Each structure stands twice: as structure tokens, then as C-alpha cells.
Amino acid sequence: MWTVVYIAPSMEEADEIKRLLSSEGLLVKIKNIDSSSGMTPNSSIEILVPESEADEAMEIIDSI
Structure with missing residues (x-):
């Protein structure tokens, strides 16, 4: 299962x-x-990773 991390x-x-x-x-x-409008340069985008990698992804994101 994929999890939103950002x-x-x-x-x-x-x-x-x-x-x-x-x-x-x-x-x-x-x-x-907002999938109805397609991907535009200023649309909000979910970053997803496998559930098993979510904690590691959050640590990496928090370090930037």
C-alpha cells in the first residue's frame, strides 16, 4: 500500500x-x-512511497 508522506x-x-x-x-x-484539471505547474501534488518506507522518507524530508 502507498502512503502520502508530503x-x-x-x-x-x-x-x-x-x-x-x-x-x-x-x-x-x-x-x-486535483486530477480533474491535470498536472499544472502550480497544482498540489502528493508524494507517495510504499508504507514500509514511509518512516525513512519522512526522516529524509525532515532533514531538508
Whole structure:
């Protein structure tokens, strides 16, 4: 099961967080919160990781 670990205010920030988590070996998915409008540069984006990696992801995010 996938768990939301962060909600980014923009696609740019979501991509940055995804790259960081991926570089640490975590599986990462991003999902637009408002799927009806598609992914736009200023839409809120959920950062999801497998439930088993959520604690590690939160520690990495908290360190930035």
C-alpha cells in the first residue's frame, strides 16, 4: 500500500522531493490532488512511497 508522506505546492517541488527520495533508494510516486484539471505547474501534488518506507522518507524530508 502507498502512503502520502508530503504534499508539494508545485510540480517543481514535487519533482525535487521525488529525485531526493529516489536517490536514497526509495520507490516514489507522485499524484495530482486535483486530477480533474491535470498536472499544472502550480497544482498540489502528493508524494507517495510504499508504507514500509514511509518512516525513512519522512526522516529524509525532515532533514531538508
